[in-house]
Amino acid sequence: MSTSAATARAERPRLLERITASSSWTVYALLIVVFVGILVMNPSFGEPMSLMAFVKKAAPLIILAIGQYFVIVSGEFDLSVGSLVGAQVVIAARLMDGEDSMTWPVMGIMLLFGLAVGLVNGLVTTLLKVPSFITTLGMMLVLYGAIRLWTGGAPTGALTEGFRQWGRGGLFGSPGEFQVPYALLIVVVLGVLAALLMRRPYGRTLMATGNNDVAAAFSGAPVWWVRTRAFLLSGLMATVAAVLIGGYAGVTAQVGQGLEFVAITAVVLGGVVLGGGRGSVVAAMAGALTLEALFTLFNQLSLPSTIRPAVQGVIIIAAVAYAAVPRRPRRRATAEPPSSAEPSSPVDPPSRPKEPAAT
Amino acid sequence: MRRSRALLAGAATAALMFTAACTTDTPTETAPEGTETTAEETAEAEGSDDSGANSDWFVQADFDRELAQRDIAPEGPADQPWLQAIEPEFVDTSEFASEGGDKVLCFSNASVSNPWRVTGWITMQQQVEVLEAEGVIGEFRVSDAADDDNKQISDIQAFVEAGDCDAIIVSPSTTATLTPAVEAACESGKPVIVFDRGVNTDCMVTFIHPIGxxxxxxxxxxxxxxxxxxxxxxxxxxxxxxxxxxxxxxxxxxxxxxxxxxxxxxxxxxxxxxxxxxxxxxxxxxxxxxxxxxxxxxxxxxxxxxxxxxxxxxxxxxxxxxxxxxxxxxxxxxxxxxxxVYSNFQWRTPILAAQMIWNGEEVPSEWVLPQDPIEADELDAYLEENADMPSLHYAKFGGEDLPGYPEAWTDR
Amino acid sequence: MSTAVTTAPPAAGAPPSSVRRRRRLGSTGIVYLALVGILLISVVLVGLRGGNFFSQSTVAYMLTQTSLLGFVAIGQTFVILCRSLDLSVGYVVALCSIVGATTMAGDPNRVWLGVVAALAVAAGVGLVNGLVISRLRVNPFIATLGVGLIIKGYLDTQFKGPAGSVPASFQGFGYTRIGPVPVSTIVMVAVAVLGVVLLTRTRSGYHMFAVGGNVDVARLSGIRTGRSIVLAHVLCSLCAGVAGLLIAARFSTGNALVYSYGLDLDSIAAVVLGGTLLLGGRGSVAGTVGGVAILAVLDTTFNVLDINPFFKDVLRGAIIIAAVALYARRQIDPASSRARFLPGRRAAPSAPTGTSGPATGGASA
Structure with missing residues (x-):
């Protein structure tokens, strides 16, 4: 009650402040700056075909960022997604082996496999109380080794055209001309679903769990199941990302390597706080888009390949540092009335941060 | 107040980045001098093609030699390119000759972390099986270093210390870093065979590699x-x-x-x-x-x-x-x-070289295998020959006459 | 303020149970018990194959494998105790191997110069890590990942491949052995002893535990928390610097590609395997050495048994998870670990009411 009144009162005069107060505004600003930079360097990037090519490349990371967001916001990590993406592409190639009729059955198997990995990650983390950093690190090693053990070290088989179209093809028009990539549609659909999910009770419980799992447990949330579902979602998203990456570029032995760190970086760049409980899924997606755009900008600037990691490092530290500092004082302005209205007790914090986060 | 704090943070970041740059910059003042002299010294002293620490990786003499070697007809059996050698200088191996079979062959592998190495590794294992069946090799002991030079150094040391290896094969992971370990292996008195990447020493009996x-x-x-x-x-x-x-x-x-x-x-x-x-x-x-x-x-x-x-x-x-x-x-x-082509069939050669050394036969001290690219007119023939082979298999793997062909490569 | 109040009940509940458990078996005790167990299994397995696990060469192999990861993991222990983490260690090792080797430039008289230069650079990187985390309040994961990327960019641009050379006298650090025990392992144990003394006998050490346990309580009791975090990161990078020197001694040159060995994640795994809580505040250097030893025994056994390298990864991953799950059941009291969890999580929402608003960033970060 008091909360909604407070936010309503604050709504109109502080529109600008609300935009800048949200912890993720830096990512949108950075995204615009990077895009303007690319367009200045190379106006042809604005052409529909170039943009669509960029979308196809960026789609898998955006989807991985969605999955990683669920896990991070619940207060955990998922380091196994890179290995999982690699494993899924290799599984697809080996099981399909170029047989068109196998496309859908194999995609079903991939889905189950992705969910199974997520389930194991989730249960080991929640029920066996292994820190998720270690659980998913171990899972990363297991998947990396197991998939190579299975294929003898290098991927075999081939992906079918029916499988590859999802990452490579599009609607309207023929290959080599302008098309609306399936990847774009998938990203939009999944992004909307994820944003809706975060507004549903599950999303709020997830956020509360990340914020304070003890309090969430006191208020009746099945913390273990909430977190396990986050890992399931991460496994699911990694599977979709694998379909898109495999479709986009085909099979190589290196596919997926290092993606986990890129995905986590993307999510954090989007203003999502590691440790959980804060940040929006749309901003996480924007973080992924920004990171991909940054890679493109480096290319357009003809920056030597070797120096790029250094520039990337400076930018992510600077962006996160900048986002970390001004946020708290500003946030205080919007958050103050509710928290002074009700004295904090172990139970209420989970309900508290939901408001600022959901707006 | 808030703004100034934000600015402060920005300034601090910038300052930190500068400090970071400065701290990491300190070594460079000495680095280039040190590096270049070492590179030149090594290059001059040993004339090696992989002289490790050079800054620009280009040695004119090696470039000229390798380009010329492409046009030299290799010696050796025409249908077994893995036994051919370009301008071989044979060395006597009678000191390593020994009677009897069931030898212990030790192999320190850099890794099997890419498809090229995977294909070669299968070929090597198939070749070993042939010699095992013939009773030449009793035990094939392998250490895989997973691209970790430090582990590979330990692996080689372990072979040396175990003392029962009748020959040590090394596929180094990095040229410069494995030199001391290979030298130690040479000093143990066992025949040492190096292949693929080199090391900055010529103490081994033979160094097997394609042209380069x-x-x-x-x-x-x-x-x-x-x-x-x-x-x-x-x-x-x-x-x-x-x-x-x-x-x-x-x-x-x-x-x-x-x-x-x-x-x-x-x-x-x-x-x-x-x-x-x-x-x-x-x-x-x-x-x-x-x-x-x-x-x-x-x-x-x-x-x-x-x-x-x-x-x-x-x-x-x-x-x-x-x-x-x-x-x-x-x-x-x-x-x-x-x-x-970076001849994948070179993975067979070290095994056969070990057999030759045990027999006391001469081997080339630097065994340069032929390395011919596949050109358009040969394409169809290679595709037909390897029709059953999976993706990420290498056409010039040279294992067609081995007993495990083709299953060993198709169902890897 | 409100933080302190709400933490009280679970914190008060924790000590008795943890004291009771500790009397039964300390966390380090469990680690070494696990080590003995794995050793026994290894001895039997190797024995069944007709080998001798305690042969001089096998023991030497195992101890050599321990040293490199040992240095890095000891350093990593300090930062993890402070509830931080360092993903830049692999890059620091690579950088220091190159700084050491290029400064020495093959001249025996410059050995000490090389050692000092490498350690100075390492300390500098640690200082940057620590300051970015404590002052700019960047999450340690991102801060150290970013610093690592910066070093990677520098290394890739400046050094295309191995650089520098190490005089024979310094190579002894990597190759000399006393019986089956390499000098590097002795140095590693010495560093570990120093670490134990620092953590259990000095004020700085107590402060690290306090900061990792609850940064707000630590601050309220007058600890300069930022300073502890910076110190931990400097120590961590210094240890990585020693590891870099060991690499230089073993390779007789510096090599930038060392950063791809996965030392960052391996060291974190070793620390956690050693019974240190990833959330900070509890753990020990002795446990870490035990964790490193467990990994080394596994590696050696896999090597002696000639296990497929990919199967090694599978086993390693599974064993790490299983071991930590075992600790979680046996030793780490859920109530006490929750208590640690609580303040960090709670700090954020309650921050607006308190005066310590900006300061709590360190806790949730």
């Missing part, structure tokens, strides 16, 4: 130069910086491109990841035409070709490798291409 990185890079670069008009653009795709064999390939290509009329629009590191390769090629195509692609290894070459298809651009003149998915794509698209 310069020849590999030059094959592709010359092909592009011949098939493209002056002023055409070439994009170079590379895997990693700092790996000697790969740096040599690029050094040779860079040299040839700089003397040709071709314009190199970019050289990019891709990590061999198909998605990266496709993205980078796509971006270059957005900025302007790319007429030729040079790659320092074939991994992901199909993705590069697809980038042209998806952008609706004509196929470039392409340098790939003898890897099956590329060869198949080449046939499908009928583009102008060459499949450079």
């Amino acid at each position: 990185g310069y020849a590999y890079g030059a094959d592709g670069a010359e092909f592009l130069t011949e098939n493209l008009d002056e002023g055409s653009t070439v994009l170079a795709l590379r895997i990693l910086p700092g790996v000697d064999v790969l740096e040599n390939r690029w050094a040779a290509a860079d040299k040839i491109f700089s003397e040709s009329g071709l314009e190199v629009v970019g050289q990019e590191f891709t990590g061999g990841d198909a998605a990266q390769i496709k993205d980078i090629v796509t971006q270059y195509l957005q900025r302007g035409p790319v007429d030729g692609i040079w790659m320092d290894a074939g991994d992901g070459s199909v993705a590069a070709v697809e980038a042209f298809e998806d952008a609706g651009q004509p196929y470039p003149v392409f340098m790939g490798e003898d890897e099956m998915s590329f060869l198949r794509k080449w046939q499908d698209t009928e583009m102008t291409a060459i499949g450079a």
Whole structure:
């Protein structure tokens, strides 16, 4: 009650402040700056075909960022997604082996496999109380080794055209001309679903769990199941990302390597706080888009390949540092009335941060 | 107040970045001098082609030698390229001759972390099985270092200390770093065989390798130069910086491109990841035409070709490798291409060399195997021969006469 | 303020149970018990193959494998105790191997100069890590990942491959052995002893535990928390610097590609395997050495048994998870670990009411 009144009162005069107060505004600003930079360097990037090519490349990371967001916001990590993406592409190639009729059955198997990995990650983390950093690190090693053990070290088989179209093809028009990539549609659909999910009770419980799992447990949330579902979602998203990456570029032995760190970086760049409980899924997606755009900008600037990691490092530290500092004082302005209205007790914090986060 | 705090943070970041730069900069003041002198000294003193610590990776003498070796007919049986050698200088191995079979053969492998090594490793195991069946080899002991030089040093030490290896084969992970370990192995009195990448010593009985990185890079670069008009653009795709064999390939290509009329629009590191390769090629195509692609290894070459298809651009003149998915794509698209070869059959040679050494037969001290690229007129023959082979298999693997063929390679 | 109040009940509940458990078996005790167990299994397995696990060469192999990861993991222990983490260690090792080797430039008289230069650079990187985390309040994961990327960019641009050379006298650090025991392992144990003394006998050490346990309580009791975090990161990078020197001694040159060995994640795994809580505040250097030893025994056994390298990864991953799950059940009291969890999580929402608003960033970060 008091909360909604407070936010309503604050709504109109502080529109600008609300935009800048949200912890993720830096990512949108950075995204615009990077895009303007690319367009200045190379106006042809604005052409529909170039943009669509960029979308196809960026789609898998955006989807991985969605999955990683669920896990991070619940207060955990998922380091196994890179290995999982690699494993899924290799599984697809080996099981399909170029047989068109196998496309859908194999995609079903991939889905189950992705969910199974997520389930194991989730249960080991929640029920066996292994820190998720270690659980998913171990899972990363297991998947990396197991998939190579299975294929003898290098991927075999081939992906079918029916499988590859999802990452490579599009609607309207023929290959080599302008098309609306399936990847774009998938990203939009999944992004909307994820944003809706975060507004549903599950999303709020997830956020509360990340914020304070003890309090969430006191208020009746099945913390273990909430977190396990986050890992399931991460496994699911990694599977979709694998379909898109495999479709986009085909099979190589290196596919997926290092993606986990890129995905986590993307999510954090989007203003999502590691440790959980804060940040929006749309901003996480924007973080992924920004990171991909940054890679493109480096290319357009003809920056030597070797120096790029250094520039990337400076930018992510600077962006996160900048986002970390001004946020708290500003946030205080919007958050103050509710928290002074009700004295904090172990139970209420989970309900508290939901408001600022959901707006 | 808040604003000033934000500014402060920004300033602090900037300052920190500067400090970071300064701290990491300190070593460079001494580094270049140290590095260059070492490189020159090593290069002059040993005339080795992989002299480790050179800053620009280009040694004219090695470049000239490797390019010349391509035109020299190798000695040895015509149908067994893995036993051929270019201008061999034979050394006497009678000191290692020993009676009896059931030898213990020890192999320190750098890794099986890429498809080329996986294919070669299968071939090697098949060759070992033949000799095991003949009773020559009793035990084949393998340590895989997973690309960790430090572990490989320990692996070699362990073989030396175990003392029961009748021969030690080393496939070094990095040239410079494994030199002390290989020297220690030589001192143990066991015959040491080094293959693929070298080490900065000549203490081993034989060093087996194909012609080399310069020849590999030059094959592709010359092909592009011949098939493209002056002023055409070439994009170079590379895997990693700092790996000697790969740096040599690029050094040779860079040299040839700089003397040709071709314009190199970019050289990019891709990590061999198909998605990266496709993205980078796509971006270059957005900025302007790319007429030729040079790659320092074939991994992901199909993705590069697809980038042209998806952008609706004509196929470039392409340098790939003898890897099956590329060869198949080449046939499908009928583009102008060459499949450079870093002879995969070299994985058989060390096993056979060990047998020769135990028999006291002469072996070349530097065993240079032939290394011929696959050209358009040979393409169909290689595809037909390897029709059952999976993607990421290498056409010149040279294991067709081994008993495990073809299942060992198809069901790896 | 409110933080302190709400933490009280679970914190008060924790000590008795943890004291009781500790009497039964300390966390380090469990680690070494696990080590003995794995050793026994290894001895039996190797024995069944007709080998001798305690042969001089096998023991030497195992101890050599321990040293490199040992240095890095000891350093990592300090930062993890402070509830931080360092993903830049692999890059620091690579950088220091190159700084050491290029400064020495093969001249025996410059050995000490090289050692000092490498350690100075390492300390500098640690200082930057620590300041970015404590002052700019960047999450340690991102801060150290970013610093690592910066070093990677520098290394890749400046050094394409191995650089510098190490005089024979310094190579002894990597190769000399006393019986089956390499000098590097002795140095590693010495560093570990120093670490134990620092953590259990000095004020700085107590402060690290306090900061990792509850940064707000630590601050309220007058600890300069930022300073502890910076110190931990400097120590961590220094240890990585020693590891870099060991690499230089073993390779007789510096090599930038060392950063791809996965030392960052391996060291974190070793620390957690050693019974240190990833959330900070509890753990020990002795446990870490035990964790490193467990990994080394596994590696050696896999090597002696000639296990497929890919199967090694599978086993390693599974064993790490299983071991930590075992600790979680046996030793780490859920109530006490929750208590640690609580303040960090709670700090954020309650921050607006308190005056310590900006300061709590360190806790949730």
